[in-house]
Amino acid sequence: MSAFPHSFLTSLGLALLVPAVSLAQSVSTPTPAPAAPVQQWTHLDPTKDKVMGISTQRTYEELLKARTASPVVVAVIDAGIDTTHEDLKRVLWKNPKEIVGNGIDDDKNGYVDDIHGWNFLGGKDGRNVDVDLYEETRLVARLKPLYEGKVRTAVPAAKRAEYDLYQKVKKDYAEKVKEEKQQLEEYKPLGENLANINEQLKAVLGVTRVDTAVLRRPPVKNPDARLIGLTTQLYESLKSSGLPDMDAVVKQIQEATTETQKHLDYSLNLDYKPRAIVGDDENNTKDRNYGNADITGPDALHGTHVAGIIAADRENNLGIQGVAGASVRIMGVRAVPNGDEHDKDVANAIRYAVDNGASIINMSFGKYYSPHRAAVDAAIRYAESKGVLLVHAAGNESKNIDAIVHYPAPTPVSGAAYSNFITIGASGSTNDAQLTANFSNYGKKVDVFAPGVGIYSTMPGSKYGNESGTSMAAPTVAGVAAVLKSYFPQLTAADLKRIIMQSAAPVHTKVPQPGDTKTVDFTQLSTTGGVVNLYKAVQLATQQTQKGASSGQ
Template structure:
């Protein structure tokens, strides 16, 4: 194995291990706990139920989860899955005449008529380069027509970026594969499937690679067991790099024939199938549990909201979502009565922002509150492009739209999750998004996940909770209440800028400079007439 690659993977392994350090100190259900009473910077949901909502009546709220799929049979989700009473299951007829046959629990815009579904997709930049490769075939900077110069320059820049990303992904894949191989050989020599730190201490390495591997594992196993590291970091890292090379960044890969639509026709509405789970429902199921996992069954976890029904809408593959699918998912959710939409997805490029803008405007006109995850690249999205966006192409802004960053559990310099995007004008609030335990598909399982994808549904759950107990409030009012009732942060946090750790005021991270709070929000909601 290349020595430089081994060195790089040594660093990657250590960095990959960092997010789980100290997770034993996070309490169960921490996102719903209270900073004062529980010494954990949750959003005070449990305090609100105990002190403000006890004995009060609520009305059910429909929440659409626009994502990769939802396991509607999970023990903690099956009671809260929406059922379309206007549709007769399995009869092959569009009973409610909405254009979607047998959409009993939602819709899958990534599926085909034969029941198959897209799992992997390219990134948007890959699709843009593929499109423009055909458009500018035989064209160079010397002979490009004047009217096409700007578009050609964008194409060249995109192609260069794609080539750079693909090169990095291939290098990462080679490096992870090499690290994995050496680690597996060492473990084979140790002779135990789940070796302990003591086993690595007693291991006698042969050669520099094994010596470095032993030192690396002795450091890593201080904070986690081998099995967790191998499965969550090495196997997951290998899978991610492999998928990037094979699918996300592969200009020759195009799975859209599975759907059978015209992928370039953004106005096309009626395609897909009714499989809301799809081939990989981990992300969407996890999001759904955070929002509204059954609080009455005394098993599993507790969602933020206690009276919701989840509409599953598949629009997000393992890769970048298409603008066409995003727009149709938003419209479908709004037409079926969803009052809050969770959008835990995003990308840096957009094929057709206008069609998404039109769908957002449509949802806003129907009194829908849209909640979007800010993204996980530690970018300032005031300056870095991030789609979808609440800012329309004409410069105006969607009135009932909230963008959410991710926070951790300690009220100190580590409060901002290290991966979370931020933006003083583009991100509204922060919410818990580190090591959040929630529902995952198949066999009623649960797992901890990190991301603004986990923070957004905390706010979605809060929005649904407010709309449930105060159903006369509009989407704009609910947004106003959530933003006005945050817990303000008056200290600095640490974040990475390039290779440097910098200390900046939390108020520079988002519009409100605070963490959402259910207790404060519900007290404020009670004052609205």
């Protein structure tokens, strides 16, 4: 799941795409700029700070300072985590029964030297998969030789469901190729134009960084109408994006261009076979003992950002603060490549996390085809039987996931929804038309929304930066769940899900429906109709646990 949703980038970029005109004019003494916006707005309080954060700081100051926290392990199933990051290295889970680097499976769990977790995308020779295929590509590559050019009536009855699947996925694959090519055509000129505008503004305004403060009050005397019009447009776009400045906008567009080219060259390439690196049978879902111990991998940006949101060190006076405190540890499980994850890897990653002590699992990934769904469903049931909460990102395609299944699915093929599975949409910082992220999936299969626009967190190399996506909203909720579990250890996975949902008060703001111009009530976009709030969740957990204790339960 991309942390740079296409709809987010294009809406931002197209809003900023203006003619590359000359802006040269006389520059005078700058006027004082207003204070820069708070980077970690997620932690602010809707009532006290007038920002749609989750009230982290208020919760610690008012509700938790006299309480003692218990140890909790949160597994991050993702693309990799930078284990040397200054804000993460102290909060990483360490396997207590494994000896570092001795090449022996000391704890006999089937995984050699799994000190901080495991990598299901690696080979025994130490190599790792980086870019993988989309699931549509894998399915077309497998089914095309069997069904291309055939009519349905010529296919044996027992194979017609698979024939129908091929016809559907072939269309979706073609649409994906078309979409990626279109994105590439948009991104290249967009990046060039924005870079040009950014450099012109720096020169005209006499600044080294074009941020919201500069755009809101350009440091020139008597600016003409053209400049005012441009800076006003840029200010509104930049503010809603959550990005710190125009340099960051240009960088994201350039990175998105590179990623889109990779998708066309590899993820949509029917002849590309990256799984040879792992050396397993990717269709044998019973196979569990493969991979290597490298939980960082070749591209740890996404997973590092996710891990920091959950539990970046709150006590080292560096960088940022995660939602969860010092008693929480992060277990890394690498199973999500640049492309689509394999069902086999997802199922094994869930089982690994459960078997090695995780109480909460963050899953910031997803797709729309799941050929080995039964293996994933069985793993979810296994986690449910062990009391482990799964927190899943709803997806970044502006889709109603009541109408189209986003995998892993929150409900089995038949029966009620899993009691330990919670699905998260992405929200913005302001209680207005920007409350819903325009890229977020929605529907009653989304349980609750959480901050997912312009989220400042850890980046590889002990760096920090903003990203947007339901990939950022899910770990915010995983962090909330970790706080609840650490201060109220008696809570079950079902309790955590219920408390998180019940404490998210409905918000009746009118917002655009993602992917549409239609305006709807925010409450219509999820089951709860609200945004997660740690303060209210801790209050509710306190009430329910006290009630349980007084009744002798």
